[in-house]
Amino acid sequence: MKIFSYDNKGNKSLIEFDRFTFSGGEEHVRFNPEDFLATVKVEIFERLINSSKLMRLMLAVDALRRLSHDAISIELVIPYFPYARQDRVCVEGEALGSAVMASFINNLGFSKVTIWDAHSDVSPALLKNIVNVSQISLLEKCDELRQRLARGELALVSPDAGASKKTMKIAEEFGGELEVIQAQKIRNLKTGEILKTDILGEVEGKKILIADDICDGGRTFIELAKALKKKGAIEVSLFITHGIFSKGLSVFEGLIDAIYTTDSFRSAEEYPSNSKIKLNIIEM
Incomplete structure (x- = not known):
């Protein structure tokens, strides 16, 4: 967690x-009051990727409010919004995870909450005082990828129907000149296993960019890359806003040639390295 103080001249x-974890598992956060004598606004930046960080955030907000007697504005930047993928109740008895997390954030009373590239329209609709930084805005920070798209080197592939809207927005940003190809996956509804991936377009001899918001274990992109290479694609790159990569990068070897992602889920130095895959971290 990073805490930034702003004075009345806008200086940041x-x-x-101080923060530590007690032996019983309880978190502790403590600020120096003298650091906030000229503060009119506080910005908290955190990657909320586990429950300990959620607890520390709650303690930090409480400490700051007590310290300032509620006289300062507190803003939150959480690039990756946790539980965003749990944006619907699929089976009776499940929780609506995104609503639970939004309620937690809202109850902390932030004057502004900034997230990057929301998974769907659900999370922004649930959050108060929300700023949702678009995927296009993040892509613009990567000169190499932006230039390749501007030159028309890459054909865009949407991995499934859910990603189509985001993929079309990228194409529109570059004048609608980029080719957009739709893919679709067929799953076993009981196990979730991907049985087949169909490519609804011609990719032979083309350099492809797959665009989506989240990559966790990567099964969707692995199966899609296999189908693209089988159909003759000469290069397959992946642009993902939130790179979790829970299975590492080795699972993409021989299939994905380059990966572009942001530092939303972890800092650049924490990402795994792989000599066979070109990894480009967009640092914000």
Whole structure:
């Protein structure tokens, strides 16, 4: 977690603070009051990827409010919105995870909450004072990828129907000149296993960019890359806003040639390296 203080002239400074975990598992956060004498606004940046970070966030907000007697504005930047994929109740008895997380954030009373490339329209609709940074805005920060798209080197592939809207927005950003090819996956509804991936277009001899918002284990992109290479694609790249890569990068070897992602889920130095895959981290 990073805490930034702003004074009334807009000057921004990083605040150091103490935090630790007690032996019983309880989190502790403590600030130095003197660091906030000229503060009119605080911005908290955090990658909320586990429950300990959620607890520390709640403690930090409480400490800051007590310290300032609620006199300062507190903003939150959480690039990756946790539980965003749990945006519907598929089976009776399940929780609506995105609503639970949104309620947690809303109850902390932030004056602004910034997230990057929401998984669907559900999370932004549930959050108060929300700013949703678009995937296009993030892509624009990567000069190499932006230039390749501007030159028309890459054909866009949407991995499934859910990603089609995002893929079309990328094409529109570059004047609608980029070719967009739709893919669709057929799953076993009981196991979730991908049985088949169909490519609804011609990819032979083309350099392909697959675009989506989240890559976790990567099964969708592995199966799609296999189908693209089988159909004659000469290069397959992947642009993912939130690169979780829970199975590492080795699972993409021989299939994905380059990966572009942001530092939303972890800092650039924490990403795994792989000599066979070109990894480009867009640092914000």
